[in-house]
Amino acid sequence: MTSTDNTRKNTPGGIRARWNNLSRPQQWLALVPVVVLIYFIPVIDPPLLTTEPYTNFPIAMVHAAELAMVAIGLNVVVGQAGLLDLGYVGFFAVGAYVAALLTSKESMLHKLPYLATLPLAMVVTMLAGVLLGLPTLRLRGDYLAIVTLGFGEIVRLLATLVPALNGQVGFADVGHPPGTNADGSLIFSARDGTPWYWLVVTLIIILLLFVGNLERSRVGRAWVAIREDEDAAQIMGVPTFKFKLWAFAIGAAIGGLSGALVAGQTGFMNNQNFSVAFSVLYLAAVILGGSGNKVGVMVGAFIVSYIPDRFTNLSDRKYLIFGLFLVVLMIFRPQGLLGARQRLLARGRQAYQRLVGRGEQISSDSSVSAEGGGQA
Amino acid sequence: MHPLTVFLADSSWINFDVTSFRQEFWDNTFNGLTFGAIYALIAMGYTLVYGVLRLINFAHSEVFIAGAYALVFTLSGLGFDGSVPGLSTLALIGDMLLACLVAMLASGAIAVLLERIAYRPLRRKGAPPLAFLITAIGVSFAIQYAIFIWRGASAEPAVILFVPKALFSAFGTNITNQQLIIFVAAIVLMLLIDQFIQRTRFGRGVRAVAQDPDTATLMGVNKERAIMLTFLLGGLLAGAAALFYVIKVPSGVVFNGGFTLGIKAFAAAVLGGIGNIRGAALGGLLIGLVGNYGQTLLGNAQWSDVIAFVVLVVVLMFRPTGILGESLGKARV
Numbered sequence: 267m268t269s270t271d272n273t274r275k276n277t278p279g280g281i282r283a284r285w286n287n288l289s290r291p292q293q294w295l296a297l298v299p300v301v302v303l304i305y306f307i308p309v310i311d312p313p314l315l316t317t318e319p320y321t322n323f324p325i326a327m328v329h330a331a332e333l334a335m336v337a338i339g340l341n342v343v344v345g346q347a348g349l350l351d352l353g354y355v356g357f358f359a360v361g362a363y364v365a366a367l368l369t370s371k372e373s374m375l376h377k378l379p380y381l382a383t384l385p386l387a388m389v390v391t392m393l394a395g396v397l398l399g400l401p402t403l404r405l406r407g408d409y410l411a412i413v414t415l416g417f418g419e420i421v422r423l424l425a426t427l428v429p430a431l432n433g434q435v436g437f438a439d440v441g442h443p444p445g446t447n448a449d450g451s452l453i454f455s456a457r458d459g460t461p462w463y464w465l466v467v468t469l470i471i472i473l474l475l476f477v478g479n480l481e482r483s484r485v486g487r488a489w490v491a492i493r494e495d496e497d498a499a500q501i502m503g504v505p506t507f508k509f510k511l512w513a514f515a516i517g518a519a520i521g522g523l524s525g526a527l528v529a530g531q532t533g534f535m536n537n538q539n540f541s542v543a544f545s546v547l548y549l550a551a552v553i554l555g556g557s558g559n560k561v562g563v564m565v566g567a568f569i570v571s572y573i574p575d576r577f578t579n580l581s582d583r584k585y586l587i588f589g590l591f592l593v594v595l596m597i598f599r600p601q602g603l604l605g606a607r608q609r610l611l612a613r614g615r616q617a618y619q620r621l622v623g624r625g626e627q628i629s630s631d632s633s634v635s636a637e638g639g640g641q642a
Numbered sequence: 643m644h645p646l647t648v649f650l651a652d653s654s655w656i657n658f659d660v661t662s663f664r665q666e667f668w669d670n671t672f673n674g675l676t677f678g679a680i681y682a683l684i685a686m687g688y689t690l691v692y693g694v695l696r697l698i699n700f701a702h703s704e705v706f707i708a709g710a711y712a713l714v715f716t717l718s719g720l721g722f723d724g725s726v727p728g729l730s731t732l733a734l735i736g737d738m739l740l741a742c743l744v745a746m747l748a749s750g751a752i753a754v755l756l757e758r759i760a761y762r763p764l765r766r767k768g769a770p771p772l773a774f775l776i777t778a779i780g781v782s783f784a785i786q787y788a789i790f791i792w793r794g795a796s797a798e799p800a801v802i803l804f805v806p807k808a809l810f811s812a813f814g815t816n817i818t819n820q821q822l823i824i825f826v827a828a829i830v831l832m833l834l835i836d837q838f839i840q841r842t843r844f845g846r847g848v849r850a851v852a853q854d855p856d857t858a859t860l861m862g863v864n865k866e867r868a869i870m871l872t873f874l875l876g877g878l879l880a881g882a883a884a885l886f887y888v889i890k891v892p893s894g895v896v897f898n899g900g901f902t903l904g905i906k907a908f909a910a911a912v913l914g915g916i917g918n919i920r921g922a923a924l925g926g927l928l929i930g931l932v933g934n935y936g937q938t939l940l941g942n943a944q945w946s947d948v949i950a951f952v953v954l955v956v957v958l959m960f961r962p963t964g965i966l967g968e969s970l971g972k973a974r975v
Contacts, residue, residue: 350772401959408698409958412912415905416951423948542905546779553776585787592780597763600773 339520353418361522391522436536678930703904
């Protein structure tokens with residue numbers, strides 16, 4: 267064990283161990299340049315990374331950021347609490363329609379400022395999450411998967427069938443945050459991705475702080491317990507239903523927020539963006555990056571969103587390649603690109619080893635990376 | 643009036659058309675049973691694989707659509723097209739059986755290949771269940787878009803086998819030969835599969851692996867072969883379903899046409915109790931019926947999906963493992 271640990275110093279596992287050994291302020295300090303770089307990416311438009319001339323680069327980056335936010339929300343449900351949700355696009359749709367209905371000139375409801383609809387979208391989707399969760403969260407595993415899939419389909423079909431939601435005609439002129447440039451043009455327009463990118467990234471950072479704190483709290487520990495073994499968690503006194511409902515509600519709220527943001531950014535919303543295929547794509551982003559790992563799911567979301575934008579000349583072939591890529595990836599790295607951080611489980615193992623008296627100090631993730639690395 | 647009340651009161655989108663529901667009740671029943679039989683055949687594929695591997699085989703809808711393509715190609719090769727063929731009954735049946743056989747073989751081959759290439763390596767590694775699901779999704783995407791690149795976005799030209807003709811009437815509606823053929827043939831196929839699983843040596847092997855793979859292996863059951871057999875059976879049934887589907891919807895063969903059908907078939911399998919063959923049959927028929935009733939009652943074809951899923955959710959609330967429960971593994975020797 268010790269020898270394998272030494273040989274693994276240069277692997278990602280080793281980097282992760284070193285990262286975990288840094289103190290909190292040190293981690294913050296190290297993150298500052300990364301965050302700055304991320305903020306300025308659409309302005310820099312790096313030559314190798316650029317999606318021009320196929321897709322406007324800032325727009326491609328907004329797409330990636332929006333998908334990253336969706337992935338963070340879905341990760342709470344799938345990665346943290348282990349609830350398989352195949353209808354996540356339903357929440358996304360609810361959020362998008364809240365924003366569209368309350369800001370577009372074409373809807374008959376009262377108009378609100380766009381920024382005010384963001385929290386409102388979160389509240390409404392949270393309610394939708396609770397409404398869906400209350401009857402269905404007693405189901406396990408694959409039954410939950412099919413019910414959530416059904417929910418996604420129902421939302422999509424209602425968007426088509428309810429006249430007030432305008433079906434395929436949709437809503438044009440969805441609102442946007444206020445503000446004009448010096449020349450009087452709008453700061454937040456559908457054509458310029460950069461301000462939207464900054465807005466979404468800022469919101470993502472806030473969400474990451476929030477979700478990260480949840481992860482480390484009692485709630486997060488309960489989620490991990492439920493994910494690993496629901497019956498055992500229940501027996502140990504974890505109110506599993508309550509925490510599953512929380513996971514659903516929080517995941518839904520984040521989905522709704524991203525829906526509202528997408529509606530505002532594109533400035534147009536109709537019923538064509540909510541098919542099951544999108545739920546599947548979101549899930550693919552989460553699993554690809556590494557379900558349960560916040561950084562991982564963002565990387566996964568970036569890949570899923572970036573590749574079609576970058577290689578539009580592949581046009582039809584991109585989905586074929588994407589599908590094959592998923593298959594190959596799962597064969598060689600079933601836990602995703604970056605596996606889940608199992609600090610909690612690792613601590614349990616440490617305690618166990620101390621108890622049996624081997625007195626061996628293992629780094630927090632070495633056992634995990636040993637499992638994963640051994641296969642690759 | 644406050645706009646919100648206008649918005650909420652604008653409920654013209656939902657109106658119950660009870661008169662036509664009453665008038666067309668039996669019509670809907672027979673049509674629903676016909677569609678239900680098709681769902682049931684596809685649902686069998688989901689349920690067999692789930693019963694043995696605990697895996698939602700998302701790519702099963704693509705196994706089905708591959709069979710449908712093979713069927714359409716065979717039929718156009720035999721000279722069928724959008725016009726009504728002037729063949730004798732015997733020749734027609736012969737052609738249909740040939741095309742059905744080709745479709746079944748194509749679907750079966752795709753299903754077995756899928757198992758060999760995509761799922762077996764994962765099983766060897768003991769990958770987590772989510773990895774299987776993502777693989778299934780990946781395969782589903784790959785097959786769909788491989789067909790898309792090959793055949794384009796538009797549906798294959800319609801292939802008409804025969805014109806539905808009223809045979810006799812019951813409850814005030816005519817029952818056509820089309821409905822009767824699909825329903826009876828599907829039921830016969832399902833009974834065959836059920837008996838195969840219940841009575842034969844191979845079927846016993848499948849049930850043993852479903853119940854406890856390790857013990858089954860120790861008892862001399864070839865686990866890999868049993869798993870392959872379930873995929874093959876599911877594929878064969880999907881191929882047969884492709885024939886019935888094309889008879890019912892002659893121009894419905896399109897690259898993503900399997901997806902929605904697959905979702906409904908999967909819902910049917912869950913409704914009946916996933917892993918349970920008889921449950922899949924029951925669930926399929928129920929989904930077909932409920933969808934057809936809902937469509938007439940609410941006056942729009944798209945409501946049929948909404949109603950199907952609402953029924954699924956309601957049933958699962960009261961019977962969390964489906965109507966008949968999961969039981970492929972529960973041996974009744």
